[in-house]
Amino acid sequence: DAGVIQSPRHEVTEMGQEVTLRCKPISGHDYLFWYRQTMMRGLELLIYFNNNVPIDDSGMPEDRFSAKMPNASFSTLKIQPSEPRDSAVYFCASSFWTELRNEKLFFGSGTQLSVL
Amino acid sequence: KNEVEQSPQNLTAQEGEFITINCSYSVGISALHWLQQHPGGGIVSLFMLSSGKKKHGRLIATINIQEKHSSLHITASHPRDSAVYICAVSRKNTGNQFYFGTGTSLTVIP
Numbered sequence: 001d002a003g004v005i006q007s008p009r010h011e012v013t014e015m016g017q018e019v020t021l022r023c024k025p026i027s028g029h030d031y032l033f034w035y036r037q038t039m040m041r042g043l044e045l046l047i048y049f050n051n052n053v054p055i056d057d058s059g060m061p062e063d064r065f066s067a068k069m070p071n072a073s074f075s076t077l078k079i080q081p082s083e084p085r086d087s088a089v090y091f092c093a094s095s096f097w098t099e100l101r102n103e104k105l106f107f108g109s110g111t112q113l114s115v116l
Numbered sequence: 117k118n119e120v121e122q123s124p125q126n127l128t129a130q131e132g133e134f135i136t137i138n139c140s141y142s143v144g145i146s147a148l149h150w151l152q153q154h155p156g157g158g159i160v161s162l163f164m165l166s167s168g169k170k171k172h173g174r175l176i177a178t179i180n181i182q183e184k185h186s187s188l189h190i191t192a193s194h195p196r197d198s199a200v201y202i203c204a205v206s207r208k209n210t211g212n213q214f215y216f217g218t219g220t221s222l223t224v225i226p
Contacts, residue, residue, distance in 0.1 A: 033214070042218035043202065056213065089157055105149060105204070105214060107159040 006092050006108035014116050018080040021111045023092030024073055029106070034067055034077050035091040037110070043091070049075065082115045089113070119143045122203050122217035129224050135190040137220045139203030142184065150177050150188050151202040153219070159202070162188075193224045 005024040013019055025032045034046040047057040052069045060067070064083070069075040079086055092108040121140045129135050139148070150162045163170050163177040165186065170177050174193075179186040190197055203217040 043204075043216040045214065048213065091159065093159075104161040104164050105151075106161065107151075110157045110159075112157070 004092055004094050004106050004108035006090075006111055008111060009109065010112045010114075012114045012116065013082055015083055016081045017115075018078065019082045019086075019113060019115075021077040021090050021092075021113070023075045023077070023108060025075070025092070025094030026106055027073065029094035029096045030072075031095045032069060032075050033093045033095075033105070034075070035093065037089045037091060046077070046090075079113075082113075084115045087113055087115050118217070119215045120203055120205055120217040122201075122220050124220060125218070126221045127223070129193050129222070131194060131224055131226050133193050133224075135193050135197075135222065135224075137188045137201050137203075137222070139186045139188070139217055140184060141186075141203075141205050141215075143205065143207055143215070145205040145207055147206045148179055148186050149204040149206070149214070150186075151204060153200040153202060155199070162201075190222075195224045195226050198223050 004026055007022045011019060030051050033048040035043050036046055037043045044059055046059045047067045048055055049069045052072055065079055067077045089110045089112050091110045093105050095105050119142050123138045147164050147166045149164050151159050152162050153159045162175060165177055165179040167181060174191045176189040188201055200219040200221050202219045204214050206214050
């Protein structure tokens with residue numbers, strides 16, 4: 001398996017522009033997570049999905065952020081309009097969970113976002 | 117207050133030294149994870165623990181559920197161990213939700 005695939009690896013945009021980050025989870029995983037990492041706050045959970053359904057979006061900073069998972073193999077995180085304070089590394093991760101045991105969390109390589 | 121606290125924040129060691137990174141948490145958990153992030157950003161899961169101890173090569177992770185504490189040990193440290201080590205917990209009764217420490221930045225000097 002290729003692992004969790006994120007694109008793009010780097011994104012540089014101007015304030016006010018729309019940004020779309022993409023993620024392909026590991027096949028068979030039923031949980032998908034979007035995280036944001038900054039120097040000040042470390043890793044923060046933005047939103048997670050179970051079986052393509054958003055379960056907890058309380059970490060999404062504001063209405064400018066939205067996430068979708070139209071099918072089991074694809075998710076997007078969109079920022080519209082983007083602001084300089086959105087500059088961070090955005091990670092997607094996936095895992096497979098059962099009642100009896102929990103699995104490792106598998107991360108994508110991240111998208112480094114710079115909003116100028 | 118952060119649910120997961122790590123110490124130290126930064127650590128510099130000489131090659132060959134024994135290293136310990138600590139993690140304390142304040143919530144009920146179903147498992148604790150140790151992650152490694154190298155310069156360049158990729159995050160790798162090292163261990164998942166719900167009790168006792170696990171060993172992988174020169175890395176050892178322990179957890180004390182009663183004390184809500186875990187340690188990550190690196191024996192015979194090497195410059196390639198230089199990375200940020202992140203402790204994360206998955207909480208009971210909240211589905212598969214993870215909380216992260218702010219990480220420990222380790223530099224091993226040759």
